[in-house]
Amino acid sequence: MRTETLFLDAGGVLLFPNWLRVADVLNEHGVRVEASALERADPLVRKQIDEPGLIRSAPDEKRGRQYFDLVLDTAGVAASEARANALDALRAYHSRHNLWETIPSDVLPALARLRNMGLRIAVVSNANGTLCAHFERLGLSRAVECVVDSADVGIEKPDPAIFEHALARLGARRETTVHVGDLYNVDVVGARAAGLRAVMFDPLDLYADEPCERVRSLDELATLLADGKP
Numbered sequence: 001m002r003t004e005t006l007f008l009d010a011g012g013v014l015l016f017p018n019w020l021r022v023a024d025v026l027n028e029h030g031v032r033v034e035a036s037a038l039e040r041a042d043p044l045v046r047k048q049i050d051e052p053g054l055i056r057s058a059p060d061e062k063r064g065r066q067y068f069d070l071v072l073d074t075a076g077v078a079a080s081e082a083r084a085n086a087l088d089a090l091r092a093y094h095s096r097h098n099l100w101e102t103i104p105s106d107v108l109p110a111l112a113r114l115r116n117m118g119l120r121i122a123v124v125s126n127a128n129g130t131l132c133a134h135f136e137r138l139g140l141s142r143a144v145e146c147v148v149d150s151a152d153v154g155i156e157k158p159d160p161a162i163f164e165h166a167l168a169r170l171g172a173r174r175e176t177t178v179h180v181g182d183l184y185n186v187d188v189v190g191a192r193a194a195g196l197r198a199v200m201f202d203p204l205d206l207y208a209d210e211p212c213e214r215v216r217s218l219d220e221l222a223t224l225l226a227d228g229k230p
Contacts, residue, residue, distance in 0.1 A: 003225050004176040006114060007166060007191070010125035010147075012046060012182030013201045013218075014107050014140065015100040022090060022099065026077070029086035033077050041074035047206045050183045060126040060156050065091070098127070098134040110218030111143040117226060124166045124179065126150040126157050126186065145170065157181070158190030167194075180221060188212050199224070 008014060019035040019042075026033055048070060049063055058066075068087055069079075077083060093099060114121060121144045125131060129151035135141040148166045155162040167174055174195040181187025182201045188210070191198035199221065200207050200214040207214060215221040 001176055002228060003119065003178050003197075005120045005122070005167075005170060005172040005178070006225070007122050007124040007163065007177060007179040007196070008144070009179075009181035009183075009187055009201070010123050010127060010131060011100045013180060014103065014111075014123070015138075016102045016104065017042065017099050018101045021093075021101075025090050025093075026072075026083070026086045029082045029089070031077060031080070031083050031086055033072070033075055037075040038071055041071045043204050043206060045070040045074055046182060050185050052185045052189075055158065055185050060150065061128065064128075095128060096130070097137075098130040101134070101138060103138060103140070106217060106219060108140075108143060110222060113219070113222045114225070115143070117222065119225070120145050120170060120172065122166050122170055123147045124157070124162060157186045158193065160190055160194035163191060163194035163196060178225065180215070184210050184212065 019038045022038055023033055023035040045067055049067055054063065068090070072083060090099065111121065123131070123135070123144050123146070125148070127149040129149060131149035132147045132152070135144070135147050141147065146169055148162065148169065150156040150162060153162060153165050155165060163179065167177065178197045178199060179187060179191035180199045180201050181191070184200060184207055188198040188200060198212060200210065200212050202214040203216045213224070215224060
């Protein structure tokens with residue numbers, strides 16, 4: 001059946017942390033680390049916290065705190081009072097503005113290609129209530145039809161109810177909707193529970209052993225959907 005509607009996760013698919021900002025704040029607190037080291041650690045840590053027991057037991061906000069600590073651990077930054085103070089400053093910035101403010105160069109062209117295919121596109125993301133304003137600030141809001149922020153609706157993935165909310169908001173059909181995200185136990189598990197086709201966004205092939213469709217880029221996703229593969 002032809003895909004009509006596309007749900008996309010925000011962080012890890014469309015947006016990534018501003019590692020230059022993170023490194024600058026750490027350096028201001030006397031913690032020396034290169035942004036490139038943090039960027040390399042990011043996908044490894046996201047895979048590490050993509051664990052069913054953790055996702056069931058901890059809300060997204062708590063997992064987010066663990067995520068930044070693990071990124072610094074993986075990048076070789078030792079725990080210290082200075083590191084803790086820097087993370088407090090970064091979390092304060094994130095709560096106001098959102099640290100996921102890096103848009104890869106291929107995102108806007110790929111979104112344009114997907115829209116030109118006739119797809120209706122919505123963002124369905126676990127976030128902190130800043131995502132709608134954040135998309136406006138970054139100039140991304142005009143590239144999608146709507147943004148569903150878990151903090152705004154009070155439901156987090158993998159709860160299928162957040163996908164039900166997005167379907168109702170767009171008047172979309174589940175049987176013609178695909179969801180794409182970067183966390184198997186959040187995105188794939190949740191989307192399947194809602195009766196949607198699920199595709200993993202997996203640029204580094206970290207999920208090769210998982211039983212799901214995978215793409216390495218949004219352009220590859222567009223080709224997959226254009227081919228009409230089930």
